[in-house]
Amino acid sequence: MSASSPQTLTPDICVIGGGPGGLSVAAAAAGFGVPTVLIERDQMGGDCLMSGSVPSKALLAAARRAEAIRGAGAFGFDIQNIGVNFAKVHDHVHGVIAAVAPADSAERFTGLGVRVIRDHAKFKDRDTVTAGDIEIRARRFVVATGSAPALPPILGLDRAPYLTNESVFELKERPEHLIVIGAGSAGLEMAQAFRRLGSSVTVLEAATPLAHDDPECVAIVLDRLEREGVVIRSGVKVIGIAHVGGTVTATIEAAGAEQTITGSHLLVAAGRKPRLDGLDLDAAGIRYDRTGIIVNGKLKTSNRRVYAIGDCAAGHSALAHAANYHAGLVIGNVLFRYPVRVNNSAIPWATFTEPELAHTGLTEAQARTCRIKIRVTRWPYNDNERAHTEHDTRGHIKVITTSKGKIVGTTIVGAQAGELIAMWTLAIAQGMNIRAVTGLVLPSPTLSELGKRAAIDFFTPRLTSPWVRRIIGWMRIFG
Numbered sequence: 001m002s003a004s005s006p007q008t009l010t011p012d013i014c015v016i017g018g019g020p021g022g023l024s025v026a027a028a029a030a031g032f033g034v035p036t037v038l039i040e041r042d043q044m045g046g047d048c049l050m051s052g053s054v055p056s057k058a059l060l061a062a063a064r065r066a067e068a069i070r071g072a073g074a075f076g077f078d079i080q081n082i083g084v085n086f087a088k089v090h091d092h093v094h095g096v097i098a099a100v101a102p103a104d105s106a107e108r109f110t111g112l113g114v115r116v117i118r119d120h121a122k123f124k125d126r127d128t129v130t131a132g133d134i135e136i137r138a139r140r141f142v143v144a145t146g147s148a149p150a151l152p153p154i155l156g157l158d159r160a161p162y163l164t165n166e167s168v169f170e171l172k173e174r175p176e177h178l179i180v181i182g183a184g185s186a187g188l189e190m191a192q193a194f195r196r197l198g199s200s201v202t203v204l205e206a207a208t209p210l211a212h213d214d215p216e217c218v219a220i221v222l223d224r225l226e227r228e229g230v231v232i233r234s235g236v237k238v239i240g241i242a243h244v245g246g247t248v249t250a251t252i253e254a255a256g257a258e259q260t261i262t263g264s265h266l267l268v269a270a271g272r273k274p275r276l277d278g279l280d281l282d283a284a285g286i287r288y289d290r291t292g293i294i295v296n297g298k299l300k301t302s303n304r305r306v307y308a309i310g311d312c313a314a315g316h317s318a319l320a321h322a323a324n325y326h327a328g329l330v331i332g333n334v335l336f337r338y339p340v341r342v343n344n345s346a347i348p349w350a351t352f353t354e355p356e357l358a359h360t361g362l363t364e365a366q367a368r369t370c371r372i373k374i375r376v377t378r379w380p381y382n383d384n385e386r387a388h389t390e391h392d393t394r395g396h397i398k399v400i401t402t403s404k405g406k407i408v409g410t411t412i413v414g415a416q417a418g419e420l421i422a423m424w425t426l427a428i429a430q431g432m433n434i435r436a437v438t439g440l441v442l443p444s445p446t447l448s449e450l451g452k453r454a455a456i457d458f459f460t461p462r463l464t465s466p467w468v469r470r471i472i473g474w475m476r477i478f479g
């Protein structure tokens with residue numbers, strides 16, 4: 001990297017944002033020996049590490065332990081009461097962040113050869129970004145500034161002490177009654193976690209919970225949450241928030257009537273908005289709208305020097321692994337001139353409630369709108385030996401194929417769904433036929449056998465009456 005003056009850097013690549021997207025670009029570019037600058041104004045690791053995937057999964061892990069202890073009677077243990085020390089749960093969550101943080105740290109990236117600048121970045125013109133008193137004139141820029149919580153226009157919300165993903169993991173005391181606005185993945189994950197840790201929880205959703213997922217599988221998740229005591233109100237509009245003393249009251253409109261719900265804390269988990277504040281995109285001729293920075297199939301913006309990836313790119317999934325995937329494409333295009341094109345057809349997503357809900361490819365509803373003949377093949381967890389050993393038999397795998405067996409989508413609801421979806425993502429990305437899965441030899445007993453059983457069922461639907469299934473199980477015909 002040459003420095004034409006102490007304040008001007010001229011790297012090949014300048015990355016704005018140190019979340020999963022930006023860090024992946026910077027690490028890969030530095031790995032290939034390319035002069036790289038990375039600018040991060042806040043915490044290295046981005047939302048993913050500080051206020052997204054990592055702390056939310058850590059909180060869920062704690063909550064899962066609490067629930068496992070409550071359910072230990074089924075395994076022969078005599079457990080009386082469990083006490084949750086919420087301050088220690090907080091310490092556990094922050095311990096996990098601290099354990100992961102070194103991999104994303106400025107020190108590590110400096111060691112890899114990246115010039116890390118800890119400041120706010122903004123465009124000065126089409127070719128220049130400034131960060132404090134440093135100017136960066138790079139051959140290519142990558143904007144990876146992520147997203148922030150979207151706040152719905154609710155009367156009184158701005159005057160109430162609401163929580164978002166940026167503050168909820170700082171709680172050291174358990175909320176008595178948490179009201180959650182939004183029943184997407186993040187809202188429901190937090191609802192189950194807090195309920196299992198002893199809070200009362202009410203979720204308010206204007207439309208349908210987990211609206212992008214398969215309704216049949218969503219119903220299984222919601223049923224579990226409700227049986228655990230989470231109150232889920234769908235189709236209700238929150239029209240006002242009032243904060244009195246130590247309480248927060250949500251006024252909702254449900255079936256034409258107004259009602260109020262009072263809790264101790266309010267968590268807003270009502271979607272995301274691209275984080276573009278103070279970037280001065282206009283100065284660089286970069287087009288954007290309220291959904292994010294406009295990019296083409298190569299993730300290039302309207303300024304040919306500049307790419308946008310991850311949550312801040314319009315029209316793409318707000319997921320850590322999508323940001324990583326984008327990073328790989330940009331590296332391929334910038335360094336090797338590969339003719340890349342984003343392919344969103346096999347980007348999986350998962351909701352890490354218990355049961356987990358994971359999906360890849362087309363949903364059944366999407367597949368039915370394509371002009372193809374489809375077949376839907378299911379296999380239940382209660383027909384899997386491993387699920388029985390764990391006393392966790394609720395859920396199923398649902399594979400969507402063409403009539404000839406080409407796999408086009410899979411949804412799994414049940415234990416380990418987020419892990420089990422990996423194989424199906426590969427199958428879809430490789431255009432595989434479900435026949436290939438029937439020939440797989442898998443360790444037994446494992447939950448991955450669910451997928452193989454579904455695949456066999458595709459070819460032998462007549463054999464799946466309960467008694468024939470039993471005989472097949474005994475004879476181990478299919479391994």
Ligand SMILES: Cc1cc2nc3c(=O)[nH]c(=O)nc-3n(C[C@H](O)[C@H](O)[C@H](O)COP(=O)(O)OP(=O)(O)OC[C@H]3O[C@@H](n4cnc5c(N)ncnc54)[C@H](O)[C@@H]3O)c2cc1C
Pocket residue numbers: 016017018019020021022039040041042043044045046047048049051052053054056057119120121122144145146147165186275277278279309310311312317318319320321322323352
């Ligand atoms: C509660 C919650 C749970 C989640 N769980 C999951 C999950 O289980 N799995 C999953 O895949 N995804 C999950 N996500 C989504 C995931 O966190 C994001 O998709 C991911 O962090 C996006 O990565 P990114 O690199 O695009 O941006 P970010 O991680 O948001 O990083 C962007 C960085 O850019 C910096 N920045 C912004 N503007 C500037 C500027 N002008 N100058 C300098 N720096 C700037 C920010 O400070 C930030 O550090 C979750 C999100 C939330 C909120």
